[in-house]
Amino acid sequence: MAYQVLARKYRPQRFSDVIGQDHVTRTLKNAIEQQRIAHGYIFSGHRGIGKTTIARILAMALNCRSAEQPTPEPCGVCDSCVEVRAGSSVDVIEIDAATNRGIDEIRELREAARYRPARDRYKIYILDEAHQITDAAFNALLKTLEEPPSHIIFMMATTAPEDIPQTIRSRCQHFSFHAVKFDDIVGQLASIAAKENIQADEQALAVLAEAGDGSMRDALSIMDQAIACCGTTLTAEGIRGLVGNIGSEVLEELMDTVNRSASEEALRLLDRLMTEGQNPAHFSRQFVRFLRNILVAKVAGEQSPVLQISADERARAGRVAQQFSEEDLARFLQIMLRTHDEIGYRQEQRFHLELGVMKLVHAQRILPLEQILSGVTPSAAPKNVSSPSNSSPRPEPQPQRTKPAVSPFEADRQRKDRGFGPEMSEPGPVTPEPTSSATAVAVAPEPAASKTEDAGIMLGQIVTELENAEHRTVADTLAAATANFENGVLTLTVAQPAAMVDLLMSPEVKRLANAAAGKAAGRNVRVNFVSGAAAKNGSATQIARPVSNGAGARSRAADDPVVRRMQEKFGAEIRTVIDHRSRN
Secondary structure (H helix, E strand, O other), X not given: OOOOOHHHHOOOOOHHHOOOOHHHHHHHHHHHHOOOOOOEEEEXXXXXXXXXHHHHHHHHHHHOOOOOOOOOOOOOOOHHHHHHHHOOOOOEEXXXXXXXXXXXXXXXXXXXXXXOOOOOOOEEEEEEOHHHOOHHHHHHHHHHHHOOOOOEEEEEEEOOHHHOOHHHHOOOEEEEOOOOOHHHHHHHHHHHHHHXXXXXXXXXXXXXXXXXOOOHHHHHHHHHHHHHHHOOEEOHHHHHHHHOOOOHHHHHHHHHHHHOOOHHHHHHHHHHHHHOOOOHHHHHHHHHHHHHHHHHHHHHOOOOOOOOOOHHHHHHHHHHHOXXXXXXXXXXXXXXXXXXXXXXXXXOHHHHHHHXXXXXXXXXXXXXXXXXXXXXXXXXXXXXXXXXXXXXXOOOOOOOOOOOOOOHHHHHHHHHHOOOOOOOOOOOOOOOOOOOOOOOOOOOXXXXXXXXXXXXXXXXXXHHHHHHOOOHHHHHHHHOOEEEEEOOEEEEEEOOOHHHHHHHOOHHHHHHHHXXXXXXXXXXXXXXXXXXXXXXXXXXXXXXXXXXXXXXXHHHHHHOHHHHHHHHHXXXXXXXXXXXXHHX
């Protein structure tokens, strides 16, 4: 008698034998008990998880001759059950849709479906890889699926249900199969090993289950191959060598070199693996899985049910996770996912793998954006900043101080709080008196100018209103104007020819300007636009870059210390500003 592979020898013959698909088997058994049998089914999901197997079991249950009507569990011994299991039943026809995908084959199927079954209750068509059927062939099948004869049932198994037209899917009951859980695969493999008198420890079974990647059939196929290679005693090391995996201890060693920033050791380790014949694409895939498990162990703990690995692997993931932060591990996983994607379609796969590992080594040197903007290095984050060089790579010139001084970042914020912009002079340097080793500097804000006499506030409010009303050209022009307020008249001197001023200052602009100035002053104000050279600073109020509460959003953004630090560090420029404060 010819040898029968394990995947076929231990193929489930009853709904109760199927593992990992309880939501499907329970629904189908209940439907049979209630005689609510559909005329079309779609079984979709990962490869090797029981789609075609359940289709055959359902066919046996519907046509089982040991009962007068369909039964939830087929007997498995009647003529109908035996023929379905052997694939020789006249009334249960299995069609490989990958090769019989054309319109002519579907027309023949449709014509044959008109005739009643030769012996059984139903004539059942099982279409494997149904997504391979062409659109024209599906259209030919559409009418039969919409109004089928009472004796016809279609079952379609597919790994890509999205490729089946929606018109077909809407006429069938769709069952989405789950990948088989890691523990379920290990338990089934242990049961089969005991029946076959195979000695396999827990670690070996875990390697088989992990290699199966959620597919029971794949795990059994690899087990068959391992038995042929290693005999009746299976070891984890032998199975890893068979499937091309490396031990997790090697990946742990690689992560240790990353933790120590040992670039040369990491390259030597990769060279040893490549010399031994490891495939870069396969190695990167295994490394991505290892990093994912480490990240899960860091976030949820090594005993989390999200980790589908053995107990030894859980402990290893927990050890490695303790060496890195959650942010580092997330960054590592992102780098290796991109590296794995690049290796898949690039030449010189080894070089891309080495580059990805070098990125991991150097990734821990990347500074968070917050530290860059504040000018603090991760190794030196003093509570007291005693000199500007500790807070900014390119500090602005500062007067010499013998007492503790605030950083440029803090000084910018203090100037803004007291109403001084970067282009406006300050009365004098702030020299705080030290009160303790951690001196806190408090600066009392100066009294605000009178609301009815501050021309700068009125001009800033006008600029803001014009920006909000989408008059950006006029707002930019007025932002460089000078303002003078006397006797209820706000005179704005614009550095533009008279003809240009008349063109820009439309009635709509004048109305908005008068309303904005009156809102800022608290009484009626008339705005007068004058053409001429911009006034010198000091002869009139100028808001080239206003910072008061009424200033334009773009000007306030330009004066913000964080924005200025971004411009210094990265050469950034301001393009669009949305002023939520002025809108509220």
